[in-house]
Amino acid sequence: ISPRNPFVDVTKFRKARRMYVNFKRQKVSNLLAYSIDKTKQEPSSEEGDPDILDNPIDSGFGADGSYSVKADSIIDKRNNLSPAYFFRPDTTTTAKWPVVVLLHGYTGQDYTFFEPYISHLVSRGLAVLYPTYPKLPVVSSESRVDEKLTIIKAGIELLYERFGDNLDTTRVGIQGQSFGGGMVPAIGYYLLSQRGWGSNGAYLYMTAPWYCSGISSTQLASLPQHTKMITMIFDEDRINDHAIAVDIHNSIKLPSESKNYITLYSDSIDGMVMRSDHYVPYGTHYVYGQENYLDYYGVYRVGDALAAYIFNGSAEGKTVAFGDGKDGQLYMGKRIDNSPVRPARTTRNPVALHPQEDYFYPWDNLLNPRKRERSK
Numbered sequence: 001i002s003p004r005n006p007f008v009d010v011t012k013f014r015k016a017r018r019m020y021v022n023f024k025r026q027k028v029s030n031l032l033a034y035s036i037d038k039t040k041q042e043p044s045s046e047e048g049d050p051d052i053l054d055n056p057i058d059s060g061f062g063a064d065g066s067y068s069v070k071a072d073s074i075i076d077k078r079n080n081l082s083p084a085y086f087f088r089p090d091t092t093t094t095a096k097w098p099v100v101v102l103l104h105g106y107t108g109q110d111y112t113f114f115e116p117y118i119s120h121l122v123s124r125g126l127a128v129l130y131p132t133y134p135k136l137p138v139v140s141s142e143s144r145v146d147e148k149l150t151i152i153k154a155g156i157e158l159l160y161e162r163f164g165d166n167l168d169t170t171r172v173g174i175q176g177q178s179f180g181g182g183m184v185p186a187i188g189y190y191l192l193s194q195r196g197w198g199s200n201g202a203y204l205y206m207t208a209p210w211y212c213s214g215i216s217s218t219q220l221a222s223l224p225q226h227t228k229m230i231t232m233i234f235d236e237d238r239i240n241d242h243a244i245a246v247d248i249h250n251s252i253k254l255p256s257e258s259k260n261y262i263t264l265y266s267d268s269i270d271g272m273v274m275r276s277d278h279y280v281p282y283g284t285h286y287v288y289g290q291e292n293y294l295d296y297y298g299v300y301r302v303g304d305a306l307a308a309y310i311f312n313g314s315a316e317g318k319t320v321a322f323g324d325g326k327d328g329q330l331y332m333g334k335r336i337d338n339s340p341v342r343p344a345r346t347t348r349n350p351v352a353l354h355p356q357e358d359y360f361y362p363w364d365n366l367l368n369p370r371k372r373e374r375s376k
Contacts, residue, residue: 049284050272051272051284051289051290051291052284052290052291052292053269053270053272053274053290053291053292053293055291055296055300056293056296056333057296057297057300057301060316061300061301061302061304061305061308061316061317061320062296062297062300062301062304064119064120064123064124065120065123065124065125066123067089067090067091067122067123067124067125068089068090068122068123069087069088069089069090069118069119069122069123070087070088070089070090071085071086071087072085072086072087072162072163073085073086074086074158074159074162081151081154081155081158082109082131082132082133082134082151082155083109083132084129084130084131084132084155084156084158084159085111085128085129085130085131085132086127086128086129086130086159086162086163086166087118087121087122087127087128087130088122088127088128088163088166089122089123089125089127094165096165096166096167096168097125097126097127097166097167097168098125098126098127098168098171098172098173098201098307098311099126099127099128099129099167099168099169099171099172099173099197100121100126100127100128100129100172100173100174100175100307101128101129101131101156101172101173101174101175101187101191102114102117102118102121102128102129102130102175102176102180103131103152103174103175103176103177103179103180103181103183103184103187104130104132104176104177104179104180105177105178105179105180105181105282106135106139106178106179106210107135108132108177108178108180108282108286109132109133109134109135110285111130111132112283112285113282113283113285113286113289114130114177114281114282114283115283115285116281116283116291116295117281117283117295117299117300118130120300121303124304124307126173126307127163127166127167129155129156129159129160131151131152131154131155131156131158131159132155133148133151133152133155134148134151139179139367140367141367142213142367142369145211145213145214145367146213146214148179148183149183149186149187149213149214152183152187153187153190156187156191169197169198170197170198170199170200170201171198171200171201171202171310171311172191172192172197172198172201172202172203173202173203173204173205173303173306173307173310174187174188174191174192174202174203174204174205175204175205175206175207175303176205176206176207176209177207177208177281177282178207178208178209178210178239178240178278179210181206181207181208181209181210181245182206182209182210182211182212182213182244182248183213183214184204184205184206184209185204185212185215185220185223185248185252186212186213186214186215188202188204188223188227189215189219189220189222189223192223192224192227193219193222193223193224198224198227200311201226201310201311202224202226202227202228202310203227203228203229203230203306203307203310204223204227204228204229204230204252205229205230205232205302205303205306206229206230206231206232206245206248207232207233207234207280207281207299208232208233208234208237208239208240208245208278208280209231209240209244209245209248210240210244210361211244211361211365211367211368211369211370212244212247212248212251212369212370213369216373217251217373220248220251220252220253221251221252221253222253223252223253223254225254225255225258227254227258228254228258228259228306228309228310228321228322229249229252229254229258229259229260230259230260230261230262230302230303230306230321231245231248231249231259231260231261231262231350232261232262232263232264232298232299232302233245233261233262233263233264234263234264234276234277234278234280234294235263235264235265235266235276236266236275236276236277237276237277237278237359238277238278238358238359238360239278239359239360239361240278240359240360240361241352241356241358241359241361241362241363242352242353242354242359243352243356243362243363244361244363244368244370245261245350246261246350246351246352247363247370247374248370249261249350250350251370256348257322258322259348260321260322260346260347260348261346261347261348261350262298262302262344262345262346263344263345263346264276264280264294264298264332264344265342265343265344265345266342267293267332267341267342269292269293269333269335269341270335270336272290272292274290274292274293274294274341275290275294276294280294280295280298280299281294281295281298281299281300293332293333293341294332296333297331297332297333297341297344298332298344301320302320302321304317305317305318305319305320305321306321309321309322323346324346324348325345325346329344329346330343330344330345330346331343332344
């Protein structure tokens with residue numbers, strides 16, 4: 001154990017370099033395996049995609065609704081913005097739909113990566129705003145993150161300018177995954193506190209969030225008190241440190257009964273390994289995506305219950321989204337032999353259970369503005 005030994009992680013730089021190299025190797029390996037699998041499937045596509053497990057929920061939260069999807073997109077060439085997409089129920093009615101602002105992960109600019117979930121939301125009578133931001137320039141500094149937040153805000157305003165007649169902005173949910181999850185508090189503050197959206201119902205729904213940027217501790221603590229919040233993590237996520245999610249959850253000063261922290265776990269069912277990793281709820285258009293019970297009973301069901309409670313006052317929705325593990329809240333489905341899939345876990349007082357060295361983006365990182373602010 002010596003600094004002269006290039007194979008020993010005796011400095012933070014070497015640890016970070018090793019994690020980065022291992023991550024890139026794993027990514028190349030996964031891409032290669034994905035390509036091989038897809039090639040094998042081509043001659044016998046009638047057998048179906050092995051990464052898709054059909055939704056077993058045929059009614060209630062988690063089940064698809066009755067609406068099909070109408071999609072529009074818009075690009076503001078004057079300001080060279082990234083595309084912004086609008087999805088709504090395909091009907092001839094002039095009703096205004098409750099709004100879900102869906103903030104994608106860092107590589108989720110192609111909306112088809114989230115298409116199964118977008119279609120599910122719309123099928124249940126919700127309008128989805130999907131503003132995008134570019135991957136480049138990379139987020140090598142807080143100012144680069146702020147640039148992407150500015151693009152997201154501009155995309156939302158562009159969609160509202162064009163499609164506002166279809167939107168009930170008094171009922172709003174802001175949801176995000178990974179990098180988008182880390183944006184949820186800042187976009188929530190912008191829409192709810194500054195723009196006045198969500199006066200008749202508002203929620204934040206974060207999954208596997210990245211570093212929380214663009215919002216101060218004071219602003220985090222001053223979101224409208226009628227806002228409700230779900231923070232969801234995945235036990236085998238090794239990209240974003242769970243301590244990030246814990247900090248966001250604890251720093252947003254809402255009543256205890258208005259917040260819940262949910263963990264999903266990996267399991268296997270009918271020959272499929274359901275990975276509770278960073279890429280839930282990406283669909284199979286994305287290289288690491290799956291569609292299985294983690295999506296349907298986890299992300300979909302909880303999100304449906306949250307929307308039903310916030311937008312329509314559903315008592316059952318409140319139980320599923322904010323219960324204490326009772327009345328089937330943690331149920332994640334069952335196998336053919338009727339044995340249960342590993343249940344979810346819920347808590348009001350979360351703590352990070354894995355060391356930060358397990359993650360590609362650990363809490364102790366210069367890109368984490370919350371670490372700097374808490375260190376003052």
